[in-house]
Amino acid sequence: MVFPESLAFPIHKKFRLFISVIPVPNFPANFARRCLKISLELPVNIRPNTIKSFNIIPPHEVANVNKNQREFKRMLFSMTVMHAVINHRERFGSFGWTQPYHFSPNDLQITIKMLGEICQKINKGQNFPLKLMRYLVGVLNYGGKLTNKED
Numbered sequence: 001m002v003f004p005e006s007l008a009f010p011i012h013k014k015f016r017l018f019i020s021v022i023p024v025p026n027f028p029a030n031f032a033r034r035c036l037k038i039s040l041e042l043p044v045n046i047r048p049n050t051i052k053s054f055n056i057i058p059p060h061e062v063a064n065v066n067k068n069q070r071e072f073k074r075m076l077f078s079m080t081v082m083h084a085v086i087n088h089r090e091r092f093g094s095f096g097w098t099q100p101y102h103f104s105p106n107d108l109q110i111t112i113k114m115l116g117e118i119c120q121k122i123n124k125g126q127n128f129p130l131k132l133m134r135y136l137v138g139v140l141n142y143g144g145k146l147t148n149k150e151d
Contacts (some may be wrong), residue, residue: 033098033150045091049084056105061112068119071128075115079137083108086142098148111137 021027057076065072086103089096114136118129 045088046081046084049087050080053080053083053105053108056108057112058109061109061116065116065119068122068124068128072115072119075119075128075133076112079108079111079115082137083111097151099151101145101151103142103145107141111141114141 057080062072062076083103090100090102115133118133122128
């Protein structure tokens with residue numbers, strides 16, 4: 001396998017190589033890990049997974065949030081779609097994640113509890129603390145399971 005560091009001549013910084021491949025067992029996994037992957041396959045399981053995610057949310061979790069409900073509902077929808085997409089990535093094997101990870105409904109429920117607490121704490125008219133939510137969800141809750149920084 002040839003990588004830019006091992007070449008005797010420089011590669012232009014705007015050079016891009018687009019390749020199209022079908023899944024084959026002897027495709028070099030190391031090469032795939034270093035590439036940006038784009039899938040044009042229709043996400044057939046995103047909608048059912050999002051609906052499934054909504055169905056596991058206890059109704060009292062939503063009813064308990066009486067402040068900033070508009071923000072809560074928007075973020076709730078975003079979190080359920082994100083959970084569905086993350087679980088859908090497992091389907092792609094090593095092209096979805098560099099190794100298998102399991103995200104359970106508990107991860108989503110914890111995220112919703114954190115979201116509810118944040119919505120209860122912020123005052124009306126105050127900006128939603130998106131950076132805090134991104135850190136709590138992306139780094140601590142879901143990101144805490146990842147062992148490879150490229151995932």
